[in-house]
Amino acid sequence: MAKSDMTHIAIIGSGPAGCYLADQLLRLIPDASVDILEQLPVPFGLVRYGVAPDHQSTKAVARVFDRVLARDRVSFFGNVSVGRDVSLDELMSLYDAVVLATGAQRDRKLGIPGEDLPGVMGSGAFVNWYNAHPHSQAPLVSDVRSAVVIGNGNVAIDVTRILAKSPEELAGSDMSPQARSWLPAQPLEAIHLVGRRGAVEAKFTDHELAELGTLQRAQPVVEPHGLEGNSATVRTLRGFADSAPRDTPLTIQFHFHLTPVAFVGEEKLEAVEFRSATQVSATEGRTWGTVLKIPAQLAVTCIGYESVACGAASPVQGCFANQDGKVDQRLYVVGWAKRGPSGTIPTNRSEAPQVAQKLAQETADGARPGGAGLRELLQNRGVNWIDYAGWRRIDSAELANACAGSCRGKFCSTAAMLEAAKGELQQA
Numbered sequence: 001m002a003k004s005d006m007t008h009i010a011i012i013g014s015g016p017a018g019c020y021l022a023d024q025l026l027r028l029i030p031d032a033s034v035d036i037l038e039q040l041p042v043p044f045g046l047v048r049y050g051v052a053p054d055h056q057s058t059k060a061v062a063r064v065f066d067r068v069l070a071r072d073r074v075s076f077f078g079n080v081s082v083g084r085d086v087s088l089d090e091l092m093s094l095y096d097a098v099v100l101a102t103g104a105q106r107d108r109k110l111g112i113p114g115e116d117l118p119g120v121m122g123s124g125a126f127v128n129w130y131n132a133h134p135h136s137q138a139p140l141v142s143d144v145r146s147a148v149v150i151g152n153g154n155v156a157i158d159v160t161r162i163l164a165k166s167p168e169e170l171a172g173s174d175m176s177p178q179a180r181s182w183l184p185a186q187p188l189e190a191i192h193l194v195g196r197r198g199a200v201e202a203k204f205t206d207h208e209l210a211e212l213g214t215l216q217r218a219q220p221v222v223e224p225h226g227l228e229g230n231s232a233t234v235r236t237l238r239g240f241a242d243s244a245p246r247d248t249p250l251t252i253q254f255h256f257h258l259t260p261v262a263f264v265g266e267e268k269l270e271a272v273e274f275r276s277a278t279q280v281s282a283t284e285g286r287t288w289g290t291v292l293k294i295p296a297q298l299a300v301t302c303i304g305y306e307s308v309a310c311g312a313a314s315p316v317q318g319c320f321a322n323q324d325g326k327v328d329q330r331l332y333v334v335g336w337a338k339r340g341p342s343g344t345i346p347t348n349r350s351e352a353p354q355v356a357q358k359l360a361q362e363t364a365d366g367a368r369p370g371g372a373g374l375r376e377l378l379q380n381r382g383v384n385w386i387d388y389a390g391w392r393r394i395d396s397a398e399l400a401n402a403c404a405g406s407c408r409g410k411f412c413s414t415a416a417m418l419e420a421a422k423g424e425l426q427q428a
Ligand code: NAP
Pocket: 110, 150, 151, 152, 153, 154, 155, 156, 158, 195, 196, 197, 201, 202, 203, 204, 205, 208, 259, 260, 302, 303, 304, 305, 341, 342, 343, 344
C-alpha cells in the first residue's frame, strides 16, 4: 500500500505509554502508519531511564517495545526533539493525528527554603543519573554519611534501595559507571525515609517495601508505636520493627508524619528540617507539631513529577488537559502526560486501548504525507535522526561494552550514541 493511502499517526515519546499505544493503533487501524519520535537517539523512556537498574526483570519489557518498533508500519525517529527540530504545528500538518506520550519529565518542587543547595536533588535527577541519562548530573556532594529520602512512594523505595545496596548486590545491573563508583565511595551510615502521613497511608507497594528487609549491608529500623492500621505495608513494617538487630554498617530509618519545612546549610546541605503532624487539641484547636532536624549531606525528594511543554502544547497543573485522551482536534495524549505521574508500566497497557479506540473512531486519512514529509523536513534542516536500524546498532554496541558486573555498558552522552549508531563498535 502506498504511504499516501494510509492513516498517518505521530506519537511523541517512545516510553511505555507511546509503545503500548502504537501496538494498539496497529491492531485497530489496518492502514495505520505510526511514526514514533524520541528526543534522545535511544528509545523506551521510563524503562531505560526511570526503572531502577537493579530491577532488570522490569526492564525486560523493553523487548516487547522493541518488537513494536520493528513492525513494518512503524518508524522510529530518534534524536528528534519537538520544539527544536520540528514544531508541533508542523507535525499537525504532516500527520492525521498526533499523540503526546511525553511523560512527566520534571521533578515537582517542595517550594521550601534551601531546595537549591548542593546535596538536594529531585528523584528524577537522581534516578536519571544512576540510569546514565545523557542530560543528567552527578550529586554535587561527597562524603555522604546521612541521606534523607522524602516521600513514601515506590520511587522513594527505589532510591533508598540503590543507596543501600552493596556493589555485589548491584552486579548484573545497567547502572551508569559514574554511579557505580560514586555510591561505594560514600561512608553512608543512615538513610532516613520520611513520609508526611502515616504508615497506613504510604503509597509503597508491599513487594518493593519488603525488599528493603533483604539487603546485605542495611537493616530497616522502625518505631513500632504509631504503626496503626493493618495494611500489607504496615504488617511488613511491623515485621521490620520486630526483627532482631543485625550488625550492619547502615540503617534505613522510617519516619512518619513529618512534613519537610527547610533544607539547611551554608554552602551545601547540612540538615533537613521537618515539622511533625498537626495535632488537634480540644482546648486550643489546631496546633503545629514540633520541629525536628535530621542531619544529612544528601536529600532526594521523591514527591512526584510534572509534564513539560511539548512545542506549543503546555501542561496545566502538571499534565495536559484532555477529555478521555483527547487534547484538541487530532491531538491526543497518553500515559503520565495524560493522567499525571501515577501507575505502573502495565497501567499504560490497560489505558492504551481506550485512547486508541477514540483516536481510531475520530481519525480519517487526510491525504497528509506522514513520515515521508517528516523525513524531507528533517533532511532539509540537517537533523541527524536515528532510525530503528541505528538504534539496533547502539543497542549492540552497549551490550558488547558491558563490563564485568554489568549487563549493559550504556552510552552516557548523546554524541557517543550518535557515533555508535553509525555502526563502528564504540567504547562506552
Ligand atoms: P507516589 O506513589 O505518588 O508517591 C509520592 C510520595 O510523595 C507520597 O508519599 C506523597 O505523599 C509524597 N509527597 C507529595 N508531595 C509532597 C510534599 N509536598 N511533601 C512531602 N511529601 C510529599 O509517586 P512516586 O513514588 O513518584 O511513583 C510514581 C508512580 O510510579 C507510582 O504509581 C509508583 O507506584 C510507580 N512506581 C512503581 C515502581 C514499581 O512498581 N517497582 C517503582 C517506581 C515507581 P502523600 O501520599 O501524602 O501525597
